[in-house]
Amino acid sequence: ICEKLIDKYPKQFEVLQQPFKYDYMEGLQEIPIISKTSNGYIMWYVRSIIENTIKTNNLPNLTIAQIDALDTLDQVINEFRESIILKHGDVLIVNNHKALHGRLKFLEGDNRLLYRIWISSPASQKLPNSYSTLFRHTDQGCYRGGVWSDDFELNQISTNINLAKEQIKKLVISD
Structure with missing residues (x-):
């Protein structure tokens, strides 16, 4: 593009x-x-x-x-x-910075679960500083944020990628 x-x-x-x-x-x-x-x-x-x-x-x-x-x-x-x-049961993983994506509106009463998790592997690129208000952290290899339920504070997740994986895994499995 x-x-x-x-x-x-x-x-x-x-x-x-x-x-x-x-x-x-x-x-x-x-x-x-x-x-x-x-x-x-x-x-x-x-x-x-x-x-x-x-x-x-x-x-x-x-x-x-x-x-x-x-x-x-x-x-x-x-x-x-x-x-x-x-x-049903499909999972979609998208690199938000290399692929644009969208979706059609969900139907009223549609039973769905959507978590957005913004992570960065050690091989990921550093984001421009202007992105810090969107993703909290712009460095490589860190947890950058996401969209969760209103009952969950994003700052409870570590920026350390390995610790964040374990914390998120526990949260998703317990839900």
């Missing part, structure tokens, strides 16, 4: 590297959609959060250049889109 944006849409690519406002988890944050790291580019993109942030925080509307960049990004993403269907 980044290669296509660089090649065909360099102006939009440049805009996507500027901070966008997100009201997500820890409050109002500014994070670029595309960030350059030592291992290439990574992306964090949820257009609905950007648009809702503007509405709910009474912020100025996106500029024409920002809207064009988001529209172009959506168009390029759709060119690469693939669908999968998960069945």
Whole structure:
């Protein structure tokens, strides 16, 4: 996606590297959609959060250049889109920084369980500092956070990856 944006849409690519406002988890944050790291580019993109942030925080509307960049990004993403269907018992593991993903809305009354665990192996890349408000820790080889039930505080999990694995395993098995 980044290669296509660089090649065909360099102006939009440049805009996507500027901070966008997100009201997500820890409050109002500014994070670029595309960030350059030592291992290439990574992306964090949820257009609905950007648009809702503007509405709910009474912020100025996106500029024409920002809207064009988001529209172009959506168009390029759709060119690469693939669908999968998960069945009962399936587990999906996604590298949030190398693959964009989404899902259709769950049906009302659908019995589902969803835990998001953000971990980083020792071989993972260090994230840009702008990501620290999303993932707590940006270093390699650490537990970075996740989305759990309201009854569970994320700061109860160690940043040490081996200890975090054991703590998370106990939590998931006990649920």
